[in-house]
Amino acid sequence: NAGVTQTPKFRILKIGQSMTLQCTQDMNHNYMYWYRQDPGMGLKLIYYSVGAGITDKGEVPNGYNVSRSTTEDFPLRLELAAPSQTSVYFCASRWTSGEADTQYFGPGTRLTVL
Amino acid sequence: TQLLEQSPQFLSIQEGENLTVYCNSSSVFSSLQWYRQEPGEGPVLLVTVVTGGEVKKLKRLTFQFGDARKDSSLHITAAQPGDTGLYLCAVHISGGYQKVTFGTGTKLQVIP
Numbered sequence: 001n002a003g004v005t006q007t008p009k010f011r012i013l014k015i016g017q018s019m020t021l022q023c024t025q026d027m028n029h030n031y032m033y034w035y036r037q038d039p040g041m042g043l044k045l046i047y048y049s050v051g052a053g054i055t056d057k058g059e060v061p062n063g064y065n066v067s068r069s070t071t072e073d074f075p076l077r078l079e080l081a082a083p084s085q086t087s088v089y090f091c092a093s094r095w096t097s098g099e100a101d102t103q104y105f106g107p108g109t110r111l112t113v114l
Numbered sequence: 115t116q117l118l119e120q121s122p123q124f125l126s127i128q129e130g131e132n133l134t135v136y137c138n139s140s141s142v143f144s145s146l147q148w149y150r151q152e153p154g155e156g157p158v159l160l161v162t163v164v165t166g167g168e169v170k171k172l173k174r175l176t177f178q179f180g181d182a183r184k185d186s187s188l189h190i191t192a193a194q195p196g197d198t199g200l201y202l203c204a205v206h207i208s209g210g211y212q213k214v215t216f217g218t219g220t221k222l223q224v225i226p
Contacts, residue, residue, distance in 0.1 A: 004156075031212060042120075042202055042216040043157070050212050058213065090156050094214070099164055101145070103204075103214065105156025 002026050006091050006106035013081040013113045021076040021109050023091030031094035032074040033103065034058075034066065036087040043090065049074055081113045117141060118203055118217035126223040130192050135220040137203035138185045144206065146186045148177055149216075151200040193224045 007022045025032065030051045035043035035058075045058030049068040063085060065077040078085060088110050092103040121136050137146065145164045149157035161170050163179035163186060170177045174197075176189040190197055203217040 033214065035216075040200075040219070040221060042118075042219040045213060045215065048212060056212075059215070092156070099145075099162070101147070101162060102159050103157075105158070108154075108156055 004091055004093055004104050004106035006089075006109050008109060009107065010110045011112070013078075013111065015081060015083065015113060017081050018077070018079050019081070019111075021078075021089055021091075021111075023074045023076065023106060024072050025074075025091075025093040025104070026072065027093060027095065027104065028071060029093035029095050029104075030071065031096070032068065033092045033094065034064075034074070034076045035090045035092065036060065036085075037090060037108075038087050046076065046089075078111075083113050085111065086113045087111060116218055117215050118205065120201075120203060120217040120220050122220060123218065124221050124223075126225065127193055129195060129224055129226050132189070132191050133193060133222070134187055134189045135201055135222070136185065136187050137217050139205075140184065142183050144183070146179055146183075147204045148186070148188055149202045149204060151202060151219075153199070157200075157202055190222075193222075195224045195226050198222060198224050 004025045033048045034046040037043050044060045047066040049055045055066050088108045090108050091106045094103045119138050147162045148160045151157040161177045166183045167181045168179045174191045178187050201220045
């Protein structure tokens, strides 16, 4: 299993540009999440999905959009990039069974908006 | 306001020292998790605590869930340079099982 993969690893955008951050998991997990992490800080939830076709907002959804057409893929879309969106973005999938509950994170995408 | 407050925010210690970091909230949780994040990587789950007062050990790491299930601590005995990283606590938001919220984090540096 590759686990959770994210592309690209690094990206520099100009203000107003758009891009899609890709996230794929091969563990057949229903739950998937997008977080952003600012330097030295914890993670803030942007959007999440409980299954294909179902998405919902997290703490900081403004400026982002998501879709979940398949169990495997959960892309994050930035429509009009702003400097405030400079951050490291992590995608995660989550497995739960009884008391067992684990999120598996991808390696992250480091985004700079200039 | 942060749902989960972690302290201290930063900690730099010498190899071999002991340390404790804390995760506090005014809310009650059904469970709490601790993650460690190494530089340039995503967080990795260390442990989940479920029962009030529960203590779990993972080699030199001891995790405790408060009796009232509002707080937790992580104690590291004889810290090693490999323990360096960002330690994050996380909980499911009450009423929203699907959402997971993370604490502010404690950045630990262990100096050889």
